[in-house]
Amino acid sequence: MDFRETTQTSFDHDEYGQAHSWTNGSKSSRLTKRQGRDKTPDTGRMNLILRSLPTDLYNELLPSLKTVSLTKEQFLYQEGDRLDFIYFPITAVVSEFKMLEDGRMVEIAVTGKEGAIGLSSVFSESHTAPNCTQVSQAGTAKRLDVVAFEKMLRSDHRLRVGLSRFLDQYIRQISQKAICNMYHSVKERLCTWLLMVQDRSGRDMLNLTHEQIARTLGVYRPSITCIAQELRDEELIDYSRGGITIRDRAGVEDTACACYGELECVPARHAA
Ligand SMILES: [Zn+2]
Numbered sequence: 001m002d003f004r005e006t007t008q009t010s011f012d013h014d015e016y017g018q019a020h021s022w023t024n025g026s027k028s029s030r031l032t033k034r035q036g037r038d039k040t041p042d043t044g045r046m047n048l049i050l051r052s053l054p055t056d057l058y059n060e061l062l063p064s065l066k067t068v069s070l071t072k073e074q075f076l077y078q079e080g081d082r083l084d085f086i087y088f089p090i091t092a093v094v095s096e097f098k099m100l101e102d103g104r105m106v107e108i109a110v111t112g113k114e115g116a117i118g119l120s121s122v123f124s125e126s127h128t129a130p131n132c133t134q135v136s137q138a139g140t141a142k143r144l145d146v147v148a149f150e151k152m153l154r155s156d157h158r159l160r161v162g163l164s165r166f167l168d169q170y171i172r173q174i175s176q177k178a179i180c181n182m183y184h185s186v187k188e189r190l191c192t193w194l195l196m197v198q199d200r201s202g203r204d205m206l207n208l209t210h211e212q213i214a215r216t217l218g219v220y221r222p223s224i225t226c227i228a229q230e231l232r233d234e235e236l237i238d239y240s241r242g243g244i245t246i247r248d249r250a251g252v253e254d255t256a257c258a259c260y261g262e263l264e265c266v267p268a269r270h271a272a
Pocket of ligand 1: 188259
């Protein structure tokens with residue numbers, strides 16, 4: 001299934017994207033029925049936070065985890081929204097943006113299968129989104145109700161341990177991006193960002209437009225078009241209306257700024 005063509009925003013799907021509708025029974029019993037009938041492998045463990053959980057804790061969480069399809073450029077949260085769900089990306093990639101006063105958005109973090117979105121709901125008292133989060137690469141995620149998450153967090157400290165590695169990585173990413181935005185060239189930043197998105201999506205073709213990249217990096221679109229052409233002439237990337245393909249990964253890594261070494265998400269790249 002090509003998730004780039006998915007148009008649904010939150011619908012019950014099996015692990016391969018097959019849609020199901022359930023009309024009877026409680027939410028947990030419906031999910032239990034699905035799990036009992038579904039012979040396809042559970043993709044929840046493709047998310048590294050969920051993968052890090054002990055089996056008994058993961059199995060306890062499983063009935064509350066719902067597979068959802070996230071569409072490109074879908075907003076999961078706008079700044080100030082109440083955080084009702086935690087999203088654990090499987091194949092989707094999500095960007096967190098800070099909205100500037102003039103309406104522009106600057107990306108402050110990108111999260112894929114190594115992490116989760118909405119965790120501030122359980123680590124802050126406001127329970128509202130501090131920034132907006134938008135889907136950068138369409139795909140699937142496991143969605144968990146915040147109430148169920150908080151309940152488990154209170155009853156089992158191992159869940160908190162499972163989150164700590166990602167939260168450390170997340171804070172380091174925000175710090176590094178602040179330095180990156182200030183000191184590194186747009187070409188270096190573009191290469192770093194492409195590598196980060198590819199690591200998290202696991203796809204060869206990234207569904208990106210020059211407009212989207214410009215918005216994400218906080219620069220004007222003609223700059224991105226010019227640099228993309230340069231990278232294509234150097235045979236590092238290729239692009240078409242469908243998106244961008246990294247042709248020479250080693251070459252793109254050489255062109256990227258040193259931040260990529262700091263932000264590299266090796267476990268995410270190798271997670272299957
Ligand atoms: Zn940098």
